[in-house]
Amino acid sequence: MSKFVVVSKYSFPLDANIAKASLDSEGIPALIADEHTVNMQWLYSNAMGGVRLFVPEEFETEAKAILDINFSEDVESAFDEKPEQCSKCSSGNIINFTKGKKPAFLLFIFLGFPLFFYKHGKKCLDCDFFKET
Structure with missing residues (x-):
């Protein structure tokens, strides 16, 4: 049985679940700890060290690389659209x-x-x- 290591910590369980889904989609097994405690008492999140995301030790470097990918530009480009213009006077108002x-x-x-x-x-x-x- 392999040892599990913390690859990331989050203040909110939703963020941890999104990261876990990213790892699951790449075939990396992941576990979330303290999710329910933070859901019940969110003020404890910082005191407990947040919601922790664990992966088996042999997947640690690969998991960290996946979690470090920044998708901000992809999201922005998906929502880039031309502003609507008037067909009579070409105004954008x-x-x-x-x-x-x-x-x-x-x-x-x-x-x-x-x-x-x-x-x-x-x-x-x-x-x-x-x-x-």
């Missing part, structure tokens, strides 16, 4: 807008039943162009 909402509300107040004739879309605040979505 676009908002979500519901056209005809006020008259529909007034009709509901006066007639007592709704008449839904409004449209959802995008509106340019510079040229007032409305595009239905």
